[in-house]
Amino acid sequence: MQEFIPHRKCVGCMSIKPKKELLRIVRTDKGIFIDSKQKMPGRGAYICKDLECLKLAMKKKGLEKSLKVNISKDFYEKLEEFLKKLAVKSFDAEVWE
Numbered sequence: 001m002q003e004f005i006p007h008r009k010c011v012g013c014m015s016i017k018p019k020k021e022l023l024r025i026v027r028t029d030k031g032i033f034i035d036s037k038q039k040m041p042g043r044g045a046y047i048c049k050d051l052e053c054l055k056l057a058m059k060k061k062g063l064e065k066s067l068k069v070n071i072s073k074d075f076y077e078k079l080e081e082f083l084k085k086l087a088v089k090s091f092d093a094e095v096w097e
């Protein structure tokens with residue numbers, strides 16, 4: 001049996017990649033979150049785990065367009081920090097809040 005692998009488009013570089021290789025950003029009733037487990041309900045957008053893609057997404061307002069909401073500078077900073085930590089091997093994305 002062939003396994004179905006869901007693919008999603010990065011809001012930065014626009015390339016299509018397997019969902020699990022991307023970082024999910026979710027819009028919920030309580031605001032915007034980094035959904036590292038890809039399990040939170042809400043409208044989601046995906047981005048490569050790459051700072052270059054974050055820069056592109058900011059420039060093109062890819063996240064705003066995809067989630068149909070304004071994204072604060074604070075959230076972008078949080079996302080940037082998250083991606084920088086992801087680059088460090090010891091960082092466990094599962095415990096991120």
Ligand SMILES: [Zn+2]
Binds near residue numbers: 011012013047050053
């Ligand atoms: Zn990308």
